[in-house]
Each structure stands twice: as C-alpha cells, then as structure tokens.
Amino acid sequence: MLVSRTALVFAAASAAALLGTATAAAQTDRTPPAIGGGSGILVDSRVGCTLTTIGRDSAQRLVGLTAGHCGEPGATVVVEGDPDGATAGRFVYSDHTLDYAVIEFDSARVTPVNQVGGTTITGLGGPALFPNVVCKRGSTSGTSCGVVWGDVRATATETWTQMCVMKGDSGAPVVVGSTLVGMVNAYLGVGCFGPEVGTNITSIMHDLNTRGEIGAGYQPL
Template identity: 60%
Template sequence: MFKKLARAAVAFGAGAMLVGAQTGTAHAAGPSTLGGGSGIIVGDQGICTLTTIGRDAADRLVGLTAGHCGEAGTEVVSEADRDAGVVGTFAYTYTDMDYAVIEFDPGKVVPVNRVGNTMITGLGGPARFPDIACKQGYTTGQTCGLTYGDVFRSNTWTWTQICVLPGDSGGPVTVGTTLVGMVNGYLSVPCLGPQLGGTMAAIIADINARGGVGAGFHPI
C-alpha cells in the first residue's frame, strides 16, 4: 500500500510526495547562495529542495526541482535567506514527469555547484543496479543507498534505497559528482523506501524538446 504525507503531500503514481512545512527563522538579507540540495520555499506550498542550478542556451539562470512543488508563476524564496525575498519564479511544470523549471533573478542569486557533501560537475545517468547513489535534501541532508534501476522499464523513473523525508522533494540524486536524477517520492514508509526519482537524462531531453526556458541547460 502506498502512503501519502498529510496536508503537504501530493499523490503521484506509485509513491508519496515529499513537500515539507514552512519552518525556521529569518536570516540577513542579501544575494542568496543556491545550489543542488538547497532548501527553497515555494509560494505557500511549503519547502522543497533545488535539484541543480545553471545556465540555459539563452544564458538565463535556471534551476530544476520536483513538479509537485509548485505551478507556473509560483514564487521562490531561499530557505536560508528568507529576508532576501523572492529570488525566482517557476517558469513551467510538467506533471507527467514531475519536474519544474525555475527562472532565477541573476542579481539575487549566487549559484554554486556544492551544497553540504554533494558536488555536481555534470549530467548523466540514469543510475543502474548496483550503483550507489546519493541525494542531498533540505530535511535529511546527504543519504546514500543501492540503485535498483528502472523497474517500470520506462527510461524515466529509477528506484533507489535512499532515505527521504518531507522537504527532500527535488533533491539531486548523484553517482559520484554526476547528477543522474531527482527525488520525487517514496514507496510505503519514509526512509525505509524505496525512493522514486525521475532520471535526469529523460528530464533534460524533455526540456530541450520543448525549447524556451531551460533548453540547453548545463549546471554551474
């Protein structure tokens, strides 16, 4: 049986979504440092995690997160720098693949390629059995586990034995320093898993096919 996460959760396919409640204290205002694994406050929907940040083919500063975190036009605030105010806006969300593209204000964001113990140097994947994949999430930080692979045989979703909790939605899933996916949900019990995540190769291919904001994305 698949479980859902209270008020902040959104049912999705075979798993439950991981959107955390808004909590914490304000910090000094200023440009917000953001990278894959940073916590973001998404409108009034709660806290999610940024998957990655970088530039698209038009040199726009853009990032990715889970699609269930917000809709097009939803404003984004850095969880660590709330007093800095709105730093970006959801450009669009694709529900079927559960990803969203965020366009950031380059004057309000300092993009980085490392958050906590997770560094992103490129895109690749998908992860396959028996890879050890790790994720960086707002709630649980870095956790790692065995990759089970694409059990749906869709080339879109990957199961991993990674601990995830509310607030980790959108968190980058990496093998080494290569970004291979994002956190989207879990099966049955949080942190007992397994975790369901979209594959980065499929997400990037879809973004490129659409054109516009995010097309030609490459991480910082």
C-alpha cells in the first residue's frame, strides 16, 4: 500500500507531539526532593553544607537557614542527592558576624519537611545551658549528641558543646528534643575531640526580625 508523503509527515509530527506530552507529564509528575533541618545542600554545586531549618517567614515565603560562611547572596542551592541537580533556591543574605545565611527556596522544586533522619524540628528555643545535652544532625557525620559547656566567651550569641562535627556539617541544626536552639558553625579540634561552637537561634531570629527583610518572622514547619 502506498502512503503519501503528507501522511508520513503528519504521522511523524503526531508521534513527536505525543512524545513531548509524555516527557512533560513525566517532568510534572516528578516529586521534588525532600529537604529539612539536617539535609545536605550543595552551594554553587561545589560547597557542601547542612540546612539548619526550613519554614515560612511573615510574608509566607519558603525560607531556610544555614551557616553564613557557606555562601554569599546569589549563590545557588541544590539538594544533596537530587539526581536532577536542579537549583532549588538561592542565598539572599549572609551575615559574617553571627555566621548565618538566609536561603529563599522555590516551592515548586522542593518538598519541605520537619524531620530528617531522627531529628525533628517543631519550634524555636533559647540557648541550652550546662550541663544539658544537645544533639545535631549533620549531612556528613549524621546525628551526634554532647554536653553543653555554655557561652564560653560571654558573647551572648554562641554556645559551645562537646558534639562530634565534621566538614560538611556547617549549618547543622542543634536541638533539645524537637526544639531548635542553635546551628553548627565551627569545630575547634581534631576529629571529634574538640568543642563545637554554634550560634544561638535566638540571636539569629533577633537579627532577622530587626532587619525586616526576607526571613523576618520566620517559623519552622
């Protein structure tokens, strides 16, 4: 049976259209990667850090926090382990005094959660005091806990603890139960033998709200 060239062209165009529709549907059906306090993030596709927390600010923007030394405003954020490597958000503010940063996420590209591993964040609280025990969830070293030494340098903005922290854990949430009390910023030792130093979440919230920009009025999920 002979088939006209017009018919062949029409059939090819129809097949291409169906293929395009199927591809678009597959992309639409893709579940965005889950991300929450304790998730690993890649900054500008090269620097590995940990997200402290994710939630909404007073304008209902989806925002998160991490350590300030992880990136500068404009830096892109990819959820660690996302097979597509899609940009999920960008740094919008970075403070090098308190060492914290604000990330604004694209709600269509992530699935925000309040539990990562065994760490759940349901609220914000004041600094932990000696001899309390706090825990952190880092993307490199996972979950570890340790005794609180307190604000050794009397800065009123940081707390020292005896938790194991490694490279890539910067920004990791520090919790008492399900209450976020701080983030991991530095480790003053070799391996897991030196104290961890972190910024208190109350100091970060005060600065965020005083500035009144993206992140102000933040509340976790």
